[in-house]
Structure formats: C-alpha cells, structure tokens
Amino acid sequence: MRFFEYxxxxxxxxxxxxxxxxxxxxxxxxxKQIAERIGGxxxxxxxxxxxxxxxxxxxxxxxxxxxxxAHARDILALEINGxxxxxxxxxxxxxxxxxxYAGVVWDGTRKQPVMIFSPVGGIDIEQVAEEQPEKVxxxxxxxxxxxxxxxxxxxxxxxxxxxSALNKLVPIVTRLAKLFVENDMTxxxxxxxxxLKDGSFVALDAHMDxxxxxxxxxxxxxxxxxxGDEETRQAREATPxxxxxxxxxxxxxxxxxxxxxxxxxxxxxxxxxGGGSLTLFDAVRAHGGEPANYCEIGGNPSVAxxxxxxxxxxxxxxxxxxxxxxxxxxxxxxDIVARGVIKACLELGYDPAEKIAIFxxxxxxxxxxxxxxxxxxxxxxxxxxxxxEAARRAVEKIQGVAP
Amino acid sequence: MRADGTFIAVxxxxxxxxxxxxxxxxxxxxxxxxxxxxxxxxxxLVERNLDxxxxxxxxxxxxxxxxVRVIKLYDGEACxxxx
Numbered sequence: 001m002r003f004f005e006y007x008x009x010x011x012x013x014x015x016x017x018x019x020x021x022x023x024x025x026x027x028x029x030x031x032k033q034i035a036e037r038i039g040g041x042x043x044x045x046x047x048x049x050x051x052x053x054x055x056x057x058x059x060x061x062x063x064x065x066x067x068x069x070a071h072a073r074d075i076l077a078l079e080i081n082g083x084x085x086x087x088x089x090x091x092x093x094x095x096x097x098x099x100x101y102a103g104v105v106w107d108g109t110r111k112q113p114v115m116i117f118s119p120v121g122g123i124d125i126e127q128v129a130e131e132q133p134e135k136v137x138x139x140x141x142x143x144x145x146x147x148x149x150x151x152x153x154x155x156x157x158x159x160x161x162x163x164s165a166l167n168k169l170v171p172i173v174t175r176l177a178k179l180f181v182e183n184d185m186t187x188x189x190x191x192x193x194x195x196l197k198d199g200s201f202v203a204l205d206a207h208m209d210x211x212x213x214x215x216x217x218x219x220x221x222x223x224x225x226x227x228g229d230e231e232t233r234q235a236r237e238a239t240p241x242x243x244x245x246x247x248x249x250x251x252x253x254x255x256x257x258x259x260x261x262x263x264x265x266x267x268x269x270x271x272x273x274g275g276g277s278l279t280l281f282d283a284v285r286a287h288g289g290e291p292a293n294y295c296e297i298g299g300n301p302s303v304a305x306x307x308x309x310x311x312x313x314x315x316x317x318x319x320x321x322x323x324x325x326x327x328x329x330x331x332x333x334x335d336i337v338a339r340g341v342i343k344a345c346l347e348l349g350y351d352p353a354e355k356i357a358i359f360x361x362x363x364x365x366x367x368x369x370x371x372x373x374x375x376x377x378x379x380x381x382x383x384x385x386x387x388x389e390a391a392r393r394a395v396e397k398i399q400g401v402a403p
Numbered sequence: 404m405r406a407d408g409t410f411i412a413v414x415x416x417x418x419x420x421x422x423x424x425x426x427x428x429x430x431x432x433x434x435x436x437x438x439x440x441x442x443x444x445x446x447x448l449v450e451r452n453l454d455x456x457x458x459x460x461x462x463x464x465x466x467x468x469x470x471v472r473v474i475k476l477y478d479g480e481a482c483x484x485x486x
Contacts, residue, residue, distance in 0.1 A: 302455055368478075
C-alpha cells in the first residue's frame with residue numbers, strides 16, 4: 001500500500017529525520033494560510049498516487065501567499081493520469097546546495113532490505129545507477145538487527161561522500177532503515193534529500209509503500225495518518241472482473257477462491273496453493289501461454305465457491321480454456337475443486353473435457369477427485385507431473401499443439 | 404425420499420424422513436446443511452447443498468442403519484460406507 005507524499009513525510013518526521021515546515025490541505029484558502037506561516041516562496045504539490053505530476057502541472061512555485069492559493073485552487077481541480085488529488089502539500093521553497101538520495105527497498109530474492117544511497121538525488125535512482133554507477137552505494141542489512149552507524153557510513157562513504165556531510169547523513173540513513181523495518185515497508189525513499197546552504201539536511205520528498213498484509217500490525221500509524229480500512233491504494237482501480245472475483249470469495253467463509261487479477265490472454269487460470277499460483281502463472285508465461293487472469297484458490301473452499309470462480313473465468317471474453325492447477329502443499333481437497341470446476345462447465349453448457357485444458361491438483365481426496373475427472377473425460381495429472389510440466393501441457397493444448 | 408445433485412445424491416427411507424427427532428439430529432450433524440427440518444418437523448433435503456457433501460459420513464452415523472444413503476453419482480452410484 002502506497003502512502004501519499006504528505007503521509008510519507010509525516011512518517012519520516014516521526015522517525016526523527018528533519019523535514020521542511022510543510023503543510024497539507026484540501027482547501028485553497030488554507031494553502032494561503034500555510035504559505036503565510038511559512039513566510040517566503042513556496043512549492044505547491046499535488047497529492048496523487050501517480051507519477052509525472054511535475055510534467056502534468058501538478059507542482060507549481062509561488063512567491064506570495066496569494067499565488068500559493070491560486071496555484072492550490074488550480075492543482076486541486078487538476079486530474080493527473082486519471083487521479084484527482086487528495087489535497088495539496090505546501091512546502092517552503094528550500095535553498096538547496098545539493099540533492100542526495102536515500103532509500104531502502106525490499107529485496108525479494110535475498111529476502112532482506114537493501115539500503116541504497118547516492119549523492120546524486122532529485123532524479124530516478126535507476127537513471128543514476130545506469131549513468132553513474134560509482135555514485136550509488138548499496139548494502140543489504142538484517143531484518144532483525146538495526147542497521148548500525150558503521151554500516152550506514154560504509155554505504156555513504158562508498159559513493160565518495162566525506163567529512164561533515166558524511167557524519168550528518170549517518171543518523172538519517174540509519175533512521176530511515178529503522179522506520180522501514182519497524183513499519184513492514186517494501187519501499188522507503190527520500191528523494192531528494194536536500195543539503196541546505198548551511199550544511200544541514202532535510203527530506204524534501206518521500207515515497208513509501210507498506211506491505212499490504214502488514215496493515216493489521218500498523219493500525220495506529222494508519223489511523224494517525226487518516227488511512228481508512230477501505231482504502232486499498234492499489235496501483236489501479238479494480239476492474240469489474242476483479243470485483244466479481246471478490247464477490248465470489250465473499251460468498252462464504254470457507255477457503256479462498258478469488259484474489260483475481262485480470263489479464264488479456266486466452267487461457268483462464270484456476271490456480272493456487274502456498275505460492276503455487278505465482279509459480280504457475282510464471283510457468284504458463286514461460287511456455288508462451290497468455291493467461292487471462294491470475295487468481296488464488298485454496299484452503300478448501302466450498303464447491304459453490306470453486307464453481308463461482310471457474311464460471312467467472314470461463315465467462316471472461318476471450319477465454320478459450322481453463323487450466324486448474326495447484327501445488328500439493330495446500331491440502332485443499334481435490335474432489336471438491338473438481339466438482340466446482342466441472343459444475344461451472346456444465347452450468348454454462350460446456351463440455352468439461354473440452355474446456356478444462358488440464359487439471360493438476362494432487363493431494364487430499366485425490367482418488368475421489370480423479371474418479372470425478374475420469375467420468376467427465378477431463379485430462380488430469382497427479383503429483384508425478386510437475387507444476388511446470390502441467391503448465392506446459394495446458395499451453396500446448398490451448399495453442400492446438402496437443403489434442 | 405431422494406434428491407440428486409450433479410455429483411451426490413442422498414436417499415432417506417420414508418419412515419426415517421417422517422421422524423422429527425431424526426430430522427433434527429441429521430440437521431445438526433451435517434456440516435454443509437444438506438438436511439433441514441420442515442415446519443411440521445419432517446425431514447427436507449436441501450438440493451442446492453447436495454454437491455457440497457464432504458463425504459464425512461456423519462449422517463450415516465446419526466441415522467439407523469440403512470435408512471440414509473449417500474450416493475456418489477460419479478462412481479457408478481456407489482454408496483458411502485458408514486464409518
């Protein structure tokens with residue numbers, strides 16, 4: 001879940017990292033009052049969860065409070081990439097000597113956070129890494145132990161920063177690492193981290209993402225920031241297909257049959273189990289298949305729920321066949337899912353043997369499940385067939401390579 | 404009485420179906436609500452729930468022997484054996 005800039009700034013401030021004397025408002029008149037309090041030139045920034053706001057006119061500079069009010073009024077009415085602003089942030093226009101970058105991101109491969117630092121800030125860190133790789137310092141650190149001062153110093157110093165700047169940056173970087181770990185974040189970035197004319201540092205902008213699944217652990221922080229439970233903050237609005245998937249999953253409490261994400265391929269997926277859904281989705285793509293959707297099924301959903309999910313996928317325009325595949329680790333009953341997906345085909349007037357490219361769910365009650373599949377002529381595979389091989393067979397079938 | 408789903412059928416002898424005490428027992432025993440009790444106390448089979456049967460056999464345990472049969476329509480009408 002992504003935070004708005006004004007929320008991220010608050011998180012930064014609470015962590016003890018210096019920020020400017022900014023203000024957030026949803027009213028143009030209040031923007032004027034904030035500018036008067038600041039007492040100098042200001043920057044008015046649209047608060048949207050999308051990029052490109054500068055180019056779109058969502059960031060404007062004001063010399064007077066009246067100008068700040070006028071800009072705020074314009075920006076509050078300005079839609080950027082389909083997003084209306086939550087409000088505006090009124091920020092002092094800082095006299096910056098140099099812009100730095102400090103960030104922490106989650107490295108899913110190493111399963112550790114990685115600290116990234118650069119004395120070249122204000123632009124995308126990816127661009128700096130490509131054009132001036134020697135100006136980007138990185139270091140993985142522990143999920144449990146705090147990033148120590150000397151570790152932070154090593155990262156910063158590796159980019160050529162020395163002296164007083166190095167000493168002043170160390171606590172900022174260690175506090176950023178601490179807030180990242182404490183708040184279960186996947187991204188905590190200060191860019192730019194401005195060095196003012198007097199040599200002090202201040203966070204001029206911040207981007208933060210918290211792990212969705214960790215929201216329950218941070219209810220107080222979210223409540224303090226005014227983030228409601230209903231705010232999903234996904235990268236895009238859910239499609240009608242995805243909303244229908246949520247409805248299927250909500251039909252009863254048993255198991256999971258939902259978490260649908262829409263794609264535009266022709267192979268519908270009814271997949272799941274302990275990370276199996278991601279693996280299977282990737283495997284289908286690796287074999288040249290075009291998934292129509294991602295979803296998750298597992299934890300012993302009811303037959304009606306499995307049926308509802310399969311019907312939803314089968315009815316999606318462009319779907320020719322579905323592949324029903326799971327890892328063995330879920331212990332979801334094979335016969336229950338078999339009943340659900342076959343029932344979906346029958347209720348829609350399809351021949352299950354035609355519509356189900358492959359059924360690969362081994363595990364609990366598989367003997368019963370396989371009897372059901374045999375009765376309807378559905379191709380199935382047991383645990384001797386890998387997830388990868390099952391995905392390959394499904395793709396071959398939909399591409400007409402296999403009968 | 405008998406009701407058929409797509410995969411599961413349930414058959415209850417007429418005598419057992421008329422027994423209000425047994426109807427209450429079956430209604431309580433079934434974890435997926437295949438059995439219900441009508442206002443007059445007689446047993447009703449809830450057709451929409453038949454295919455939800457998890458083959459637990461609790462209804463067979465609750466009822467006198469051979470009065471309730473759970474039939475697997477996908478397996479040559481094989482009957483679920485009492486536990």
